[in-house]
Amino acid sequence: MKHTFVLFLSLILLILPGCSAEKSSADTAKKTLTIYSTMSTDSERDTFRKLTAAFEKEHSDIRVSLHFPGNDYENMMRVRMAANDLPDLFDTHGWGKIRYGEYTADLRDMKWTENLDPHLNSILKNKSGKVYAYPINQAKDGLAYNRNMLDRYDIDPPETMDDFMKALRTIKEKSKGKIVPFWFAGYDKSSFAQYYDQFATPLLITDPAHNEKKQLINGTFQWSKFTYLSDILKQMQKEKLINIDAVTAKKSQLIELMAQNKIAFTMQGGTLGHDVAQINPNVEVGIIPTPAIHAGDAPIWIGGERYTLAAWKDSPHLKEAKEFISFMARPANAKQMAEATSLPSGLTNVKADIYYANDYEHYQNVKVEPYFDRLYLPNGMWDVLGTAGQELAADILTPQEISQKLKREYKRLREQSETQGAENNE
Structure with missing residues (x-):
């Protein structure tokens, strides 16, 4: 019996390597x-x-x-x-x-x-x-909004920052504070980075009288001109036009809140409208170009490759x-x-049936501008913008201090990038 077991075990050991080799091959x-x-x-x-x-x-x-x-x-x-x-x-x-x-x-x-x-x-x-x-697709970023809310309060989609602020105040007043006019998912700092990055283009690029392209590229930009965006964001916070938990709110909350008609505007686009419709088909989400900041300028899409x-x-x-x-x-x-x-396909021979198709068609003649940080800021500034937004909303830094911080980091990252570039070329 013992000899039989040993023989059987030997056969097993002989067979297993063969199986393993076959699988490995x-x-x-x-x-x-x-x-x-x-x-x-x-x-x-x-x-x-x-x-x-x-x-x-x-x-x-x-x-x-x-x-x-x-x-x-x-x-x-x-x-x-x-x-x-x-x-x-x-x-x-x-x-x-x-x-x-x-x-x-x-x-x-x-x-x-x-x-x-x-x-x-x-x-x-x-x-x-x-x-x-x-x-795979191409981005056209602006502001996502609850069309139901704007219709209810007879608000036209804003085309300027002044219109936008007026819309936010109207929503707060008429909803008696039950609806968040402008919602941020600030736990992920990219929510604040998106705000700064997206509105920096109409502030500093698209209006001929306020074009800072040259200064941003050659490193002579005066960062006090950026303070406007922090001032506006802080004003929104003081007037309770953004969510009180803007620093701690998470992206995972957005779909449910929009589906419950608790949010009017947000920076998030992408699949938001589709995802909200899956929960509550009665809520219609729209998307509009980024509002202009300077008088006489026009709204723009912020986009490019996604x-x-x-x-x-x-x-x-x-x-x-x-x-x-x-x-x-x-x-x-x-x-x-x-x-x-x-989002629209990156190929002209592909016509996608996407949630925001009517909005993109309605605004098809609106110019698409590249993302601000990709053209004018050194690598690493996106994270800096996000952290700055968190610090502003948490009352750690003032708008002026935010601009000073951005100036320091902009200079540091530019120098770091130039040093690395020189090393790579050696």
Whole structure:
């Protein structure tokens, strides 16, 4: 009996290595594509996962490893850039040329580039024709609002900052304080960063009489001119035109509050309208361009690339990475992704049925301006803007002190960027 057991165990041990070797061989035969994305909502990620699974089914020799790092994305990518060890495919999240350009493969030879929306040319192409990334969608940011509330109180969508302030005061007064006029999810500092970044363009760029492009680029900008945005935000807070928990409120609360008719305006766009409709179809969310600040100026969209797929130029699987991009650029797949994100596609041959389609059509002649920080601020200023907003709302710093802080950080980060650039060129 003992000899029989030993013989049986020996056979098992002989068989197991063979099975393991067979499995290892099969796994090794598959090439793994690693993808990093900044997609943040469940609907966006679920659709991306579904299309990825369809790609894997079509390409049985390729496995795709998806990663959604969330708020850690930028830090993780900085580390990987420093080590020159990037994912096979990654999201340039608005920095296709400026931050990631030297790491991206040229995609100009791909068929979908024939249908690249011309509005994205200055953002995703250079003068020699290099295409830096495939745009999954394109952003047109403004103000999201509860159309029910504006209709109830007979308020026209604001076109100027004065109109906006008047609308907020009317909502507070007529709702007897039951509705938050302008809601911030300040626990995530990007909510305040978005406010500063979005309104900085009409304050400092679009009006010819207040154009500070040259000064911002050459480092001579007087940051006292930025104080206006902090003054306005602080005024809103004093008049209780923003939520009293603006510093601690979380993005996860937004959909439910909007669905309960407790919010009038917010900075959040994307899938908000669609997500609110899933909870309460009677609440209609609209989106409008960013209001003008100076007299005589016009509202603008703030936009450019939102989600992209760039291929790392040194990827050992560059061929497969391009195959994945080609798959995602198929009109049917591109349409699915655009609709999942509630934003227009980056391709002219794709017409997505998105929640804000009527609003985008209504404002189709409104100019689209690039994100302020991507053109005029050094790398790292987005976080500084967000922290500054938190400190202002928490009464840690005054509007004037905020401008002084921004001036110091702007100078420090510019010098840091110039030093790093010099080191990279050595």
